[in-house]
Amino acid sequence: MYGWQGRLLRVNLTQGTILEESIAEEDARKYLGGRGLGIKYLLDEVDPKVDPLSPQNLLIFATGPLTSTPAPTGNRYMVVTKSPLTGALARSNSGGIFPTMMKRSGYDLFLFEGRSAKPVYLYVDERKAELRDAAHLWGRRTHEVDAAIKAETRDDASVACIGPAGENLVLIAGIINDCHRAAARSGVGAVMGSKNLKAVAVRGGLKPELYDEEAMREVVREAVGQLAADIKKGSTMRIYGTSYVPDVTNAAGVLPTFNFQLGQFDGAHKINGPTLKDNFLIRNGGCYACPLACARITEVKAEVHGAKFAGKGEGPEYETIGSLGSACGIDNMAAIAKANYLCNELGLDTISTGLTIACAMEMYTKGILTEAEIGRPLPFGDADGLLEMVERTAYRQGFGDELAQGSWRLARQAGHPEMSITAKKHEFPSYDARGLKGMGLLYATSNIGASHMMGDTAYTELFGVGKKVDGLTYDGKADLVKHFQDIFAIIDSLGMCVFVALRYTLDTANGYIPTRITEMFNHATGSNYTPETMLQAADRVYTLERLFLTKAGFSRADDTVTPRMAEPMPAGPIQGEVFDLSRLLDDYYVARGWDANGIPTQEKLRALGIGQYA
Amino acid sequence: MQITIRLLASYRPYLPEAHDAHGGFAYEAAPAATVREVLHSLPIPPTDRCTFFVNGLHGRRDQVLQAGDVLTVFPAVGGG
Numbered sequence: 001m002y003g004w005q006g007r008l009l010r011v012n013l014t015q016g017t018i019l020e021e022s023i024a025e026e027d028a029r030k031y032l033g034g035r036g037l038g039i040k041y042l043l044d045e046v047d048p049k050v051d052p053l054s055p056q057n058l059l060i061f062a063t064g065p066l067t068s069t070p071a072p073t074g075n076r077y078m079v080v081t082k083s084p085l086t087g088a089l090a091r092s093n094s095g096g097i098f099p100t101m102m103k104r105s106g107y108d109l110f111l112f113e114g115r116s117a118k119p120v121y122l123y124v125d126e127r128k129a130e131l132r133d134a135a136h137l138w139g140r141r142t143h144e145v146d147a148a149i150k151a152e153t154r155d156d157a158s159v160a161c162i163g164p165a166g167e168n169l170v171l172i173a174g175i176i177n178d179c180h181r182a183a184a185r186s187g188v189g190a191v192m193g194s195k196n197l198k199a200v201a202v203r204g205g206l207k208p209e210l211y212d213e214e215a216m217r218e219v220v221r222e223a224v225g226q227l228a229a230d231i232k233k234g235s236t237m238r239i240y241g242t243s244y245v246p247d248v249t250n251a252a253g254v255l256p257t258f259n260f261q262l263g264q265f266d267g268a269h270k271i272n273g274p275t276l277k278d279n280f281l282i283r284n285g286g287c288y289a290c291p292l293a294c295a296r297i298t299e300v301k302a303e304v305h306g307a308k309f310a311g312k313g314e315g316p317e318y319e320t321i322g323s324l325g326s327a328c329g330i331d332n333m334a335a336i337a338k339a340n341y342l343c344n345e346l347g348l349d350t351i352s353t354g355l356t357i358a359c360a361m362e363m364y365t366k367g368i369l370t371e372a373e374i375g376r377p378l379p380f381g382d383a384d385g386l387l388e389m390v391e392r393t394a395y396r397q398g399f400g401d402e403l404a405q406g407s408w409r410l411a412r413q414a415g416h417p418e419m420s421i422t423a424k425k426h427e428f429p430s431y432d433a434r435g436l437k438g439m440g441l442l443y444a445t446s447n448i449g450a451s452h453m454m455g456d457t458a459y460t461e462l463f464g465v466g467k468k469v470d471g472l473t474y475d476g477k478a479d480l481v482k483h484f485q486d487i488f489a490i491i492d493s494l495g496m497c498v499f500v501a502l503r504y505t506l507d508t509a510n511g512y513i514p515t516r517i518t519e520m521f522n523h524a525t526g527s528n529y530t531p532e533t534m535l536q537a538a539d540r541v542y543t544l545e546r547l548f549l550t551k552a553g554f555s556r557a558d559d560t561v562t563p564r565m566a567e568p569m570p571a572g573p574i575q576g577e578v579f580d581l582s583r584l585l586d587d588y589y590v591a592r593g594w595d596a597n598g599i600p601t602q603e604k605l606r607a608l609g610i611g612q613y614a
Numbered sequence: 615m616q617i618t619i620r621l622l623a624s625y626r627p628y629l630p631e632a633h634d635a636h637g638g639f640a641y642e643a644a645p646a647a648t649v650r651e652v653l654h655s656l657p658i659p660p661t662d663r664c665t666f667f668v669n670g671l672h673g674r675r676d677q678v679l680q681a682g683d684v685l686t687v688f689p690a691v692g693g694g
Contacts, residue, residue: 242694464665470672573670
């Protein structure tokens with residue numbers, strides 16, 4: 001096979017066995033890879049009603065056919081499983097170095113079944129795989145684990161691991177790779193912890209064969225040439241990463257502030273791109289072979305900002321600046337950076353951690369939670385409180401045991417569901433849906449719960465990439481959301497990064513059509529997709545994911561967002577706006593070919609070639 | 615008539631020395647100036663790839679500005 005390695009590793013943690021299995025070429029072509037192959041295996045092998053933290057859940061690591069190829073940012077992997085936070089699908093995504101090394105270790109996918117009796121880690125070195133004892137690593141933070149595994153394997157190994165949060169089955173725990181990158185969302189770290197799998201280490205030089213390397217490199221040259229020209233002109237992503245975004249969302253009145261009670265934050269200019277760059281940035285970093293290199297390598301120096309915020313690492317990026325910053329009323333960038341480093345070391349999702357703490361802050365402010373229950377005061381803006389709660393969450397210590405379950409359960413127990421800013425129990429990204437109606441529909445219908453990476457319509461509703469549409473209108477948003485969900489499914493299934501793939505391998509000016517990305521895929525794999533059939537494959541992947549939810553018991557009744565979105569925005573440019581899902585949901589189901597209850601019809605499944613899943 | 619312009623992200627180097635913490639500065643626009651006319655007069659790279667808000671909201675390039683309006687301008691790049 002070309003592009004794909006054509007094989008996966010099936011690791012049975014209960015029995016301690018590792019088997020190599022081939023992937024049928026027909027399946028690879030049909031489901032693409034990454035997210036697409038991941039959901040196929042999950043749906044084929046797991047009862048969607050399974051308890052996510054039981055040995056019967058499957059944890060899947062999935063690279064794509066473009067991972068470790070000349071495709072720019074062809075270096076992403078997906079973690080696919082059933083989420084213990086939401087009970088729906090989990091599909092978390094990360095870059096760094098690990099995805100490329102995983103592919104070069106010889107495999108497209110790793111499937112982790114069962115539960116190990118004792119802590120172990122998997123080490124794969126060019127198709128030689130073994131489970132190793134991890135007792136000496138259990139309890140340790142991710143950067144220590146990374147160093148220890150390299151010391152006892154090879155220093156060119158790349159490590160993905162859980163920290164104390166995943167070990168403690170914290171529902172908002174993630175999987176950290178290369179110390180600073182995270183497959184963070186949906187509690188995938190807890191699934192890994194429930195299997196007593198501490199880490200996965202990979203290395204190798206087994207690059208996939210390409211069908212037509214010269215033709216692929218020609219297309220890559222066009223894309224990278226365009227990117228290079230933009231960088232020369234002064235690329236915002238190169239200069240600021242995503243940290244420039246608070247100025248944009250604040251100007252538009254959609255920056256989460258005090259747990260989404262407001263959309264503008266007085267301290268926004270203190271937590272923006274220039275603040276990060278001027279005071280904390282050491283230099284840019286990047287994922288393996290990425291031409292953009294937008295990552296922030298940063299440091300908070302003790303002598304400048306105080307010992308309690310001192311640290312170094314990568315980030316924070318925008319979502320972290322929103323969730324652990326303005327949503328918590330924190331206008332201190334040093335504190336946000338420290339919280340970010342802590343989340344990486346402990347193995348926590350910054351988005352869910354930030355918004356769960358913000359939820360607790362609102363409940364404390366309104367007297368719903370007391371100082372005695374929390375163990376300390378916890379008002380908005382309290383940086384000390386923020387950092388203490390991040391640590392407590394990872395260890396389930398004191399009030400941290402409550403925070404560890406995420407904001408939805410915390411708020412429901414207190415009788416205030418509107419204070420949990422979630423959809424399907426999954427915390428919102430930092431874009432207020434009252435100002436971006438497409439994002440609201442996205443949050444309500446995403447297969448993992450609220451997420452921007454499941455089809456970020458903010459690209460056109462807010463940022464104006466390709467075309468600028470009005471965030472406040474409902475017209476056309478149902479079709480727009482479906483289309484964005486599909487193009488993100490393509491990018492996720494092929495193994496690329498949205499930041500480069502979206503602007504340089506799709507035709508954004510003419511409706512975000514997957515032109516170059518389909519050509520690169522065809523040249524790499526010897527396939528014959530067109531942009532149209534590639535979009536259909538994406539619809540197939542998206543619909544399979546939806547089927548998993550349907551069989552797990554989800555339907556229209558669960559396609560909702562937090563009641564807060566029905567509260568008129570109190571102030572700012574979008575004062576008075578609400579998000580009214582009822583204006584969009586029926587049209588969305590029609591666009592998807594699902595019935596009025598949000599269930600994919602038999603007809604639609606057959607049309608997509610997945611009638612056997614009916 | 616006086617409006618405020620805010621330049622964000624990679625347009626910041628084009629800010630005049632006198633600007634506020636939000637990247638905003640006072641700008642004297644012609645009466646009934648359109649967004650397009652003001653954008654063309656700014657010392658930023660080609661304006662067809664920029665995105666703008668008028669008072670934080672979606673606007674049109676042929677929109678006529680009014681005294682006191684805040685025009686926020688930034689490159690169309692996307693986010694996270």
